[in-house]
Amino acid sequence: MKKILFIILDGLGDRxxxxxxxxxxxxxxxxxxxxxxxxxxxxxxxxxxxxxxxxGSDTSHLNLLGxxxxxxxxxxxxxxxxxxxxNLKPGDIAFRGNFATVDRDLKVIDRRAGRIESxxxxxxxxxxMKMDDVxxxxxxxxxxxxxxxxxxKGLSPKITDTDPHEENVPVKESRPLDDSGKKMADLVxxxxxxxxxxxxxxxxxxxxRNSGKRPANIVLLRGAGVVPELENFEKKxxxxxxxIVGVPLIxxxxxLAGITPLKIKGATGTINTDMNAKIRGAIDSLSxxxxxxINIKATDIAGHDGNALLKKEIIERADRAxxxxxxxxxxxxxxxxxxxxxxxSVKDHTGDPLPIMIVTDGIRSDNVTSFDEISxxxxxxxxxxxxxxxLLMNYSDRxxxxxx
Amino acid sequence: MKKILFIILDGLGDRxxxxxxxxxxxxxxxxxxxxxxxxxxxxxxxxxxxxxxxxGSDTSHLNLLGxxxxxxxxxxxxxxxxxxxxNLKPGDIAFRGNFATVDRDLKVIDRRAGRIESxxxxxxxxxxMKMDDVxxxxxxxxxxxxxxxxxxKGLSPKITDTDPHEENVPVKESRPLDDSGKKMADLVxxxxxxxxxxxxxxxxxxxxRNSGKRPANIVLLRGAGVVPELENFEKKxxxxxxxIVGVPLIxxxxxLAGITPLKIKGATGTINTDMNAKIRGAIDSLSxxxxxxINIKATDIAGHDGNALLKKEIIERADRAxxxxxxxxxxxxxxxxxxxxxxxSVKDHTGDPLPIMIVTDGIRSDNVTSFDEISxxxxxxxxxxxxxxxLLMNYSDRxxxxxx
Numbered sequence: 133m134k135k136i137l138f139i140i141l142d143g144l145g146d147r148x149x150x151x152x153x154x155x156x157x158x159x160x161x162x163x164x165x166x167x168x169x170x171x172x173x174x175x176x177x178x179x180x181x182x183x184x185x186x187x188g189s190d191t192s193h194l195n196l197l198g199x200x201x202x203x204x205x206x207x208x209x210x211x212x213x214x215x216x217x218x219n220l221k222p223g224d225i226a227f228r229g230n231f232a233t234v235d236r237d238l239k240v241i242d243r244r245a246g247r248i249e250s251x252x253x254x255x256x257x258x259x260x261m262k263m264d265d266v267x268x269x270x271x272x273x274x275x276x277x278x279x280x281x282x283x284x285k286g287l288s289p290k291i292t293d294t295d296p297h298e299e300n301v302p303v304k305e306s307r308p309l310d311d312s313g314k315k316m317a318d319l320v321x322x323x324x325x326x327x328x329x330x331x332x333x334x335x336x337x338x339x340x341r342n343s344g345k346r347p348a349n350i351v352l353l354r355g356a357g358v359v360p361e362l363e364n365f366e367k368k369x370x371x372x373x374x375x376i377v378g379v380p381l382i383x384x385x386x387x388l389a390g391i392t393p394l395k396i397k398g399a400t401g402t403i404n405t406d407m408n409a410k411i412r413g414a415i416d417s418l419s420x421x422x423x424x425x426i427n428i429k430a431t432d433i434a435g436h437d438g439n440a441l442l443k444k445e446i447i448e449r450a451d452r453a454x455x456x457x458x459x460x461x462x463x464x465x466x467x468x469x470x471x472x473x474x475x476x477s478v479k480d481h482t483g484d485p486l487p488i489m490i491v492t493d494g495i496r497s498d499n500v501t502s503f504d505e506i507s508x509x510x511x512x513x514x515x516x517x518x519x520x521x522x523l524l525m526n527y528s529d530r531x532x533x534x535x536x
Numbered sequence: 537m538k539k540i541l542f543i544i545l546d547g548l549g550d551r552x553x554x555x556x557x558x559x560x561x562x563x564x565x566x567x568x569x570x571x572x573x574x575x576x577x578x579x580x581x582x583x584x585x586x587x588x589x590x591x592g593s594d595t596s597h598l599n600l601l602g603x604x605x606x607x608x609x610x611x612x613x614x615x616x617x618x619x620x621x622x623n624l625k626p627g628d629i630a631f632r633g634n635f636a637t638v639d640r641d642l643k644v645i646d647r648r649a650g651r652i653e654s655x656x657x658x659x660x661x662x663x664x665m666k667m668d669d670v671x672x673x674x675x676x677x678x679x680x681x682x683x684x685x686x687x688x689k690g691l692s693p694k695i696t697d698t699d700p701h702e703e704n705v706p707v708k709e710s711r712p713l714d715d716s717g718k719k720m721a722d723l724v725x726x727x728x729x730x731x732x733x734x735x736x737x738x739x740x741x742x743x744x745r746n747s748g749k750r751p752a753n754i755v756l757l758r759g760a761g762v763v764p765e766l767e768n769f770e771k772k773x774x775x776x777x778x779x780i781v782g783v784p785l786i787x788x789x790x791x792l793a794g795i796t797p798l799k800i801k802g803a804t805g806t807i808n809t810d811m812n813a814k815i816r817g818a819i820d821s822l823s824x825x826x827x828x829x830i831n832i833k834a835t836d837i838a839g840h841d842g843n844a845l846l847k848k849e850i851i852e853r854a855d856r857a858x859x860x861x862x863x864x865x866x867x868x869x870x871x872x873x874x875x876x877x878x879x880x881s882v883k884d885h886t887g888d889p890l891p892i893m894i895v896t897d898g899i900r901s902d903n904v905t906s907f908d909e910i911s912x913x914x915x916x917x918x919x920x921x922x923x924x925x926x927l928l929m930n931y932s933d934r935x936x937x938x939x940x
Contacts, residue, residue, distance in 0.1 A: 147900050156900065181938060183919050184926030188939020201939065211940055381940065477898055481937055483930030484900060485916065509902045509916040 134492060134528040135418045136371065137457070137466045138425040140196070141450060142189065142379070143432025144470025145486030145505060147477050149440035157434075157443035157476070158487065159504040163451040166489075168458060169466065170503035173491025176513025177505075178520070180472050184483040187517075189432075190214075192471035193385050195517035197425075198369070199362055207289060207357020213279035214384025216271045222361035222388070225287045225316060229278040230295065231255060231331075231348035238303045238328065238350065240296055244276040245348035251336035252278065255348055258330050263319055270351070278351060282319060288312035288358070294324050295352035303350060320353060327351040364390040365423075369525060374417050375425040376410055378402065382427050391425065401429045403446070407453035415456055418464060427471075435474025443476060465492040465528045467520065468503070488513055488520075492527055538896060538932040539822045540775065541861070541870045542829040544600075545854060546593065546783070547836025548874025549890030549909060551881050553844035561838075561847035561880070562891065562908040567855040570893075570907040572862060573870065577895025579904035580917025582924070583887075584876050590887040591921075593836070594618075596875035597789050599921035601829075602773070603766055611693060611761020617683035618788025620675045626765035626792070629691045629720060633682040634699065635659060635735075635752035642707045642732065642754065644700060648680040649752035655740035656682065659752055662734050667723055674755070682755060686723060692716035692762070698728050699756035707754065724757060731755040768794040769827075773929060778821050779829040780814055782806065786831050795829065805833045807850070811857035819860055822868060831875075839878025847880060869896040869932045871924065872907070892917055892924075896931055 144158065152160040179185070180192040181201065190211045191201035205211070209226035220226065231252060233242040252272035259270035259280070266284030273279060290313035296304045306320040307313075328350045331337060337347035362385075365373050373391040377383040378401020383393045396413035398406030407428060414424045428450055434443035457466055469488035472481045487508035498512040515523070525531040548562065556564040583589070584596040585605065594615040595605035609615070613630035624630065635656060637646040656676035663674035663684070670688030677683060694717035695710045710724040711717075732754045735741060741751035766789075769777050777795040781787040782805020787797045800817035802810030811832060818828045832854055838847035861870055873892035876885045891912035902916040919927070929935040 147898055177916055182926065183917075183923040184928070184930040184935065186930060186935040186937045188937055191939030205939060208940065215940065478933070483926065483935055505900055506902065509914070514918045 133530050135464045136423045136524050136528050137414060137418065137460075137464050138423065138524070139466065139468045140193070140425070140427045141431045141447070141468070141470045142427055142429045143435040143472060143474030143481065145473025145475070145484050146435065146440070146443065147473075147475040147484065149476055151440045152444060156505050157440050157447055159506060161444045161447040161451065163447060163503065165451045165454040165457065166468070166503040167501060169454070169468065169491045170489045171499070171501040172461065172497055173489045173495055174498050174513055175487065175489045175500040175503065175508050175511030176515065177485040177508050177511075178469050178488040178513070178515055178517065179485045180517040182516055183485065186481050186483040187472040188481065189379070189471050190381055190385060192517060193382055196471065196520050197365065197389060198518070198521040199389070200518065204360040204362060206360060208355040209279070209289075209357040210359045211381060212273070212355070213271065213281055214388070215381035216273050216279050217380040217384070218269060218271050218279060218281060220281060220359045220384065220388065221283065222359050223287070224359040225282045225289050226357060226359060227280045227353040228355040229280050229351045229353045231276045231278055232350050232352045233346040233348065234303060234328065234350045240299050240301060240303060240352070242346050243295070243299055243352065246346035248276050248348045251340070252276075252348065254336050255331060255334060258334060259327055259351065261326070263322060266319055268323060276348070280323070280351065280353060282316070286315050288316050289356035291317040291320060291356055293354040294320060295354040297354075303352065306353075324351065324353070359388070362389045366390050369423070369521065370530070371423040372421050373423040373425070374421040375427070376414055376417070377425065377427040378405060379427060379429050386425065403430045403433055405430055407450050411453045411456060415460060418460070431470070432474050435476055436479055438476045438479040440476040461491060461493045465490060465524055467524055488515070490523055490527055495527060537934050539868045540827045540928050540932050541818060541822065541864075541868055542827065542928070543870065543872045544597070544829065544831045545835045545851070545872070545874045546831055546833045547839040547876060547878030547885065549877025549879070549888050550839065550844070550847065551877075551879040551888065553880055555844045556848060560909050561844050561851055563910060565848045565851040565855065567851060567907065569855045569858040569861065570872065571905060573858070573872065573895045574893045574907040575903070575905040576865065576901055577893045577899055578902050578917055579891065579893045579907065579912050579915030580919065581889040581912050581915075582873050582892040582917070582919055582921065583889045584921040586920055587889065588887040590885050591876040592885065593783070593875050594785055594789060596921060597786055600875065600924050601769065601793060602922070602925040603793070604922065608764040608766060610764060612759040613683070613693075613761040614763040615785060616677070616759070617675065617685055618792070619783075619785035620677055620683050621784040621788070622673060622675050622683060622685060624685060624763045624788065624792065625687065626763050627691070628763040629686045629693050630761055630763060631684045631757040632759040633684050633755045633757045635680045635682055636754050636756045637750040637752065638707060638732065638754045644703050644705060644707060644756070646750050647699070647703055647756065650750035652680050652744075652752045655744070656680075656752065658740050659735060659738060662738055663731055663755065665730070667726060670723055672727060680752065684727070684755065684757060686720070690719050692720050693760035695721040695724060695760055697756075697758040698724060699758040701758075707756065710757075728755065728757070763792070766793045770794050773827070773925065774934070775827040776825050777827040777829070778825040779831070780818055780821070781829065781831040782809060783831060783833050790829065807834045807837055809834055811854050815857045815860060819864060822864070835874070836878050839880055840883055842880045842883040844880040865895060865897045869894060869928055871928055892919070894927060894931055899931060
């Protein structure tokens with residue numbers, strides 16, 4: 133049985149770019165190591181969900197790891213909270229929220245509290261509380277954004293939003309959508325009122341008023357979802373599993389699945405992440421783990437920035453960092469792909485397929501000698517995200533036989 | 537966001553033909569425009585339903601438009617009635633039927649009333665009636681065929697046929713298959729008896745008897761199905777949508793889905809349809825609509841006739857009509873495929889996959905330079921009908937992200 137190294141170059145796939153003489157960044161990049169690995173392995177195109185579906189990083193990683201996002205992705209709230217680094221537990225009810233400005237009658241004046249930019253850490257902190265037997269956790273996001281998590285027994289996401297989604301109307305009362313939501317709706321309404329009581333007189337807001345800014349004096353909630361109970365990854369696949377991931381959303385998903393996040397010095401989830409450290413760290417970890425997932429976020433960041441030259445450079449850096457992978461093919465199955473395309477011409481995720489390779493000694497190479505979107509068309513793989521773990525289990529000699 | 541042009545060359549796919557030096561009609565045809573568009577776009581093979589399934593035009597169009605035929609295709613009756621141009625409403629119960637000849641005791645003498653060829657329009661007309669609170673609509677088909685629709689409250693398709701499917705036995709009494717079918721079975725039995733009362737003495741039948749022909753003096757019903765409630769296409773995809781379709785079955789499906797049928801002068805659904813008018817009309821309509829579906833039936837007709845030379849010629853005519861498509865790639869995503877294969881050697885639909893292309897400026901071309909069944913194997917698409925709308929939404933920059 134071999135080890136499995138699962139490398140995600142986030143947002144890897146792209147479209148032809150004017151700045152690169154109508155090549156994709158991956159086509160244009162000098163990438164001797166990726167090409168070497170591709171030439172030794174099997175290559176093809178991957179639809180992270182199904183053809184044409186525009187994946188989020190969350191739904192894609194879930195599917196790639198063998199969790200059907202159509203079943204476990206129950207709402208934005210839990211994944212927004214994971215993305216902020218909150219430590220969630222299955223059964224928690226999580227919401228996306230806004231700090232907003234209301235008047236004395238709780239009429240919404242500004243859904244974004246004057247696009248508040250600072251002080252939200254303290255505001256969020258003041259909202260952590262216990263209500264009856266339920267624990268409430270709050271964490272600020274970017275600008276006016278906040279995530280709020282309710283932890284306790286008898287909770288359900290089957291309620292309506294308090295966010296009216298428009299201004300100059302009162303904050304909405306949350307209503308249960310079915311019997312399971314009664315307790316939750318009551319808690320949410322009390323929390324909303326309480327958030328006004330706490331925030332309206334909070335020092336941060338007193339200072340905002342003094343400098344003529346709108347107070348962030350209430351929290352509006354939406355997108356309730358229950359944190360899913362993911363079947364434990366280690367039990368599902370009999371793999372002792374770790375991940376090296378800078379992005380909170382993805383490490384949060386790994387944690388929920390029981391994949392241990394490892395800290396590697398220099399691995400940051402930013403453009404300047406130390407890719408050598410990440411790859412070396414992953415190779416070292418394979419002595420202790422059967423499965424190591426690496427996510428390199430920098431490619432996606434360049435895609436969102438619409439910077440094809442930068443994306444090409446980042447791919448070249450990643451390629452150089454992959455040099456040591458040539459030496460571990462005997463005992464390791466290496467998969468390299470992305471979680472979705474983030475074309476520089478679109479500056480956002482698209483549903484375009486992306487190249488994938490799986491390589492290990494003894495695999496039936498399909499003679500594709502370049503790792504890019506166009507060459508991948510000639511490879512032997514034409515798969516969906518939900519196929520990936522099955523392929524890796526097969527090529528690492530770990531798959532159980534289905535039948536006799 | 538781009539517009540979407542959805543072109544179906546009906547029955548396009550084929551097999552190698554002896555008459556074409558063992559090429560398919562699409563391989564043999566001169567098709568500069570199709571080849572040009574393919575070389576700019578992504579190409580591949582499409583299974584309209586799933587591999588090997590022999591689609592009808594109805595089930596295929598449903599699946600291509602994003603409606604699961606295994607869920608919404610509840611029986612032949614409704615689609616037979618749509619194919620005759622009847623204006624159906626969700627919840628209507630529709631049957632396929634035969635004009636037949638029975639004796640005084642309602643014993644079936646001839647299930648096809650001597651293969652009656654004329655007069656059925658008047659016969660069907662005489663069967664439109666109201667029974668209790670239920671409206672009954674009848675429309676003649678080819679030869680002895682007829683469709684009958686029951687419209688009203690409390691109706692269900694859960695009943696047995698009155699057609700005994702053999703001769704020299706009595707007309708069958710319809711029985712409910714469950715409680716929901718009681719009212720329906722009663723209505724059907726009364727309608728059947730009434731059809732005899734009306735038809736047996738109808739002038740058309742008196743004349744038939746006088747000239748020694750068998751009277752079409754009863755209607756035998758089979759294939760009960762409920763007209764499905766299709767989720768409104770415009771709401772499902774946020775696309776203002778129209779179609780240019782000569783075939784009643786397909787325009788009927790479009791109408792059920794809320795896609796507006798447009799009339800184009802010269803577009804007929806026959807071999808002699810004015811393809812230039814159809815393509816020009818579609819391009820013009822894109823100024824008012826986000827999505828326009830064209831169905832060109834002539835290819836399928838040639839396939840059913842087993843005439844490979846004619847099919848090749850029709851493809852060449854379609855190709856010439858497509859010249860203006862070269863000029864709209866900047867703002868339009870064009871899809872060209874068929875709804876199924878109708879190989880000339882088989883003269884009927886088969887489950888063979890068929891070529892598909894999706895083309896627009898900026899798409900990641902996969903370097904397939906000919907649009908035919910064999911070249912398509914080298915393209916990047918290997919998809920099913922249910923993927924098509926997702927791909928078109930993706931490439932027109934209209935897809936919603938699934939996740940974050």
